[in-house]
Amino acid sequence: MSQSILLIEDSRAQLKAVSAILRSEDFQITSAASLREAVACLEYTSFDCILLDLSLPDSDGLDTLRSVRSKARSAPLIVLTSTDDPLQVAEALKEGAQDYLIKGRIDGELLKRSIRYGIDRARTQEMVRQSEEKFRLLVESARDYAIFMLDTEGNILTWSAGAERITGYSGEEILGKNLSIFYPQSAVDRGEPQHGLREAVLKGRYEDEGWRKRKDGTRYWVSFINTPLFDQEGNLRGYARIARDTTEKRIAEETLRQRIVLEQKMVLVDLLQAVTIAINLAPTVEDAVATLLKEVCTHTKWSVGCGNIVDTESKGECQVSKVWYFPEGFKISADDSVLRERLISGVGIAGKSWASGAPVWLDDIATDDSALCVWLSKHQGLKSGLAVPVYEGMRLFAIVEFFAAAGEKPDAPFLEVMANIGKQLTAIVERKRLEQMLAKEMQNLSRSNAELQEFAKIAAHDLQEPLKSVQGFVDLLKRRYSDQLGDDGKRFIAFIDDAVVRMEELIRGVLSHSKIRSQEKRFERTDLNEVIQKVKDNLSVSIEQTGAIIKCDDLPVIVADSLQMVQLFQNLIANAMKFREPETTPEIYISWRNQGGDYQFCVKDNGIGMDSRYLNKIFGMFSRLNAKTEYPGTGIGLAICKKIVEHHGGVIWAESQLGKGSEMCFLLPDESRR
Structure with a gap:
């Protein structure tokens, strides 16, 4: 495509010479012999390049340049004149001239090269301008994003409508301020703003998110990207920052997380209640442990449970009674040596839990040194394991183990529930022992009461017989020897009668008292x-x-x-x-x-x-x-x-x-x- 040239020259010879040079390159030339003609051309036509002689019949010097530049601001302008004045050269370039060529000192190649360079440079500048305009429009229209530039120290150089909407700061208020103005003081004290800039330089970009503060002091959650900007020599000249207000998303995620946590806690509360009720109803300690294993596996992701109830403990080894829970359909293909493996301190997750006195979790039981764990991994497809010690005071009562196909680490709430379940279990075990002792004592007491009541009956019966004999002989004395007893004798006989009556009343009272409960x-x-x-x-x-x-x-x-x-x-x-x-x-x-x-x-x-x-x-x-x-x-x-x-x-x-x-x-x- 031919390129249009406006040649402003009043010399016909010069006009002819320049035109001859340019036509060989397929330039389309329009000429003007005066400033007035040039202005008239520029009113209706745009040109790819302008060649200007500063000395015209109706204008002279830099005024000519200024007049032409005011009509053609984007076209490259090359001064082609006879005046060789260094000051004028400098002023011309300052006023927007692309080049300054002296007639008689240039050849055709230099002129054509200068024109091509000017046209290419103008096109490049126009592309840059259009790109910047598009970027500006993009930035201004992106109301959900804060897009702005920072200098090398993190001071704000540009601002956008989206940034103003998100932060509440206008451009007049924020330009020149450091980006740390958006950070909570605790984050500033930790050096987070500068850390984000340094990481961007080291890694090419830096992404992060966190709480920030608006102009009015309210908080918002932001996701942002820092991108370093370098000049042609590779020197850092600043940063571009794109930030998005994701507060609503954050709140929704937090609400969802809290709901999930609440649901998990409710599951754990149900688990604790179910286990507590169930083990309370269990008739024996073994049944209580078996119930614990079943309820935990039923309510959680754990598939298999094993309870190691300690029988004896000596020199780092425990003789245990094992209680198992396997889900329905679980096929057991191990010999007794695996399922009845002894508990040794430091060996297997159960042994490690015993040695540490705390829960032990293993994400891959295939790496464990216990034959049981290896068998569960290899033959049953289980992956993770958890062991929790249960203490009765200072004495190790049992270690419960759980195994699952998933490798998710148990969280703190679950471990807390397991600790509470362990306390419930030991309390119930102690209570059952006390109940057994109480039942035995009640049996002994019932037997003693029965023996005492029987003794009271026998004693009362046996006591009544001598009383009857005493009463009989007293009555006989009164009938046969009443006249011989005298006053004292009769008084003594009356005392005996009264004592016998009171003794009979006492015996009847004792019998009545003993019969009430029986x-x-x-x-x-x-x-x-x-x-x-x-x-x-x-x-x-x-x-x-x-x-x-x-x-x-x-x-x-x-x-x-x-x-x-x-x-x-x-x-x-x-x-x-x-x-x-x-x-x-x-x-x-x-x-x-x-x-x-x-x-x-x-x-x-x-x-x-x-x-x-x-x-x-x-x-x-x-x-x-x-x-x-x-x-x-x-x-x-x-x-x-x-x-x-x-x-x-x-x-x-x-x-x-x-x-x-x-x-x-x-x-x-x-x-x-x-």
Whole structure:
């Protein structure tokens, strides 16, 4: 394609000579003999190059250059003149001339070379300009990206609309500032901004992400790339930085991560609950360990579990009882020597866990020195293994092992759950041992109680026989020798009669006391109003003799042993009538109230009362606070009351002050809580 040349020259000879040179190169030449003609040409036509003589009929010197340059700013302009003035040469070049040639000192090749260079350079500059314009438009339109330039020290040289939108800083506010203005102070203290620039120079580019701060102080998550820029000599002249605000993506990822973590924690919580419940229900220690292995493998990625329960430990070696869990369909093709491998300190993941006292994880069990691990890897396709020690106090109780096809390392929450499961297991093991000891003690206690009750029955029966003989001989003495005994003899005989009667009452009381717990529980719906009426009938003679006034609330119907309820209320009411001041009419009030679903009963009297220091002693066997000559009795009545109440799962207590009466209270639980 021919290139257009505007030749501004007023000399016809010079115009002819130059035209002859240029036509040989297929240049298309347009001539102008004056500035006015040149301006007219430039108004309607663009040229690839302009050759200008500074001395024209209507213009002279640099003014000619300025006038032409104002009309053709992008075309290369070559001064072709007779004036050889160094100052004018310098000024011409300063005003935008591409070259300055002296007529008569140039040849055709020099002129053509200068024109080609000017045209090529102008085209290159135009391409650069267009490229820069495209880049500028790209930068301005990229609102989701901050694209800007930095100098060698990290100071900001250019700014963009995207950068302003992301950071909140305008160009006037940020230009000249260091990029560390976007970093948190802790990151600045660690030297992160400069580190990113150094790494970019070393590696050709540097990518990273992190939290940054906006002008208003809020945080945003940014992903960025630093690219170093070099000049033609390879010297660093700055950096290009492209950053993107990915806060929403970061928040979404963090939310997802937290949800996954929460779900994992829920799985682990379910695991802990399931294991705790299951091993609590296990009848033996071996069953508890087997349940632990099954629940862990069911709830997690682990496929196979092995529990090494320590039987004996000596010199770095443990004799263990192994408990296995294999998933359904798992084919075992190993001999007993592998599945019953001993536990040696430092050998295998179980041995290493024992030696270190901490969990041990191995991502490739094929490299382990345990025959079991090698077999699981080679024949069962398992890859990773985990061993967790379980201690009972300071003693190694067991080591549980888990194996899986995946090589994912167990995280801290899982290990924490395993530690808690280990604690639960040892607690349950200890509890089961205590339960076994308690069961044995209860058997011994039950046997002792049975023997004691049997002894009480036999002793009471055997004691009654001599008493009958004593009573018989006393009656015989009174009938045959009554006239010969005298007053003292008769008084002694009366003492013997009284002692025999009291002894018989004591024996009956002991028998009644011993029978309460040994009797089969005959609990049934019992109307306590009917019980009180039965008691009044039984005590009718005493009530009539003392003139006792008995008031009673409308009592409830409860599930109880009706005969024992009669005995309980009868003993309490009889005591209330017995322990009174002489010539005082007994007043007895029986009340009740609902106490959180339980039944609280009280029998209150206006009797002699008692010192509060003795309230805890009155329910003991043969306990008496008064002389038997003043208030007869065996001292067993309240002990029987206490045993009846306890037989029903309740408690009994007394409230009293000396001389102000007493109140005997007892609490019977609802039948659903007995």
